[in-house]
């Protein structure tokens with residue numbers, strides 16, 4: 001017998017897939033049994049299950065469309081993308097690609113997976129439900145309380161000018177390390193910088209035992225980022 005696959009619709013409604021058809025939650029009977037109705041608008045397909053989603057019984061006048069076995073793979077896959085978009089900060093295109101790769105065992109399901117462009121607005125909507133929207137202007141920048149301190153409870157925001165032109169981040173214990181280091185390394189980049197800012201400036205130092213890492217076949221000392229600040233230099237802004 002086909003098994004019942006549970007998933008959530010794009011509107012967060014409980015839904016199931018069974019025997020080629022998808023249903024959303026309709027109502028619960030006093031006995032605890034659950035009644036489901038076909039996801040397709042205007043279709044008369046109905047299903048009844050017990051509370052554990054076992055013993056599905058087909059109800060109603062039947063479906064007005066053919067079975068779609070791939071839906072049982074695709075709908076849960078898209079639901080998983082939405083859940084990941086809401087709970088992870090992995091870039092949306094990467095989530096899509098990873099979930100698409102998981103379907104690669106089924107050529108027919110892969111072919112029917114919606115293109116990213118057709119579902120990305122739902123994924124970004126899911127992301128916005130749990131993450132604050134990106135600020136569009138400097139004045140919109142509000143650093144959430146949870147991001148103002150390190151995991152060990154140290155203050156992390158060292159400087160935030162009133163107009164947010166300059167923001168400096170670092171923990172006081174990092175300063176101790178910087179002050180005791182024989183060398184500090186500073187560099188600013190204009191390329192990898194949040195959009196509202198002009199420059200991303202970092203200060204690094206070696207501390208503890210030097211560690212080696214291999215990168216592009218070369219050995220490098222590990223340099224821990226200790227301290228970083230973002231600068232917006234008015235003299236450099238031409239926009």
Ligand SMILES: [Zn+2]
Nearest residue numbers: 038043045063
């Ligand atoms: Zn139907």
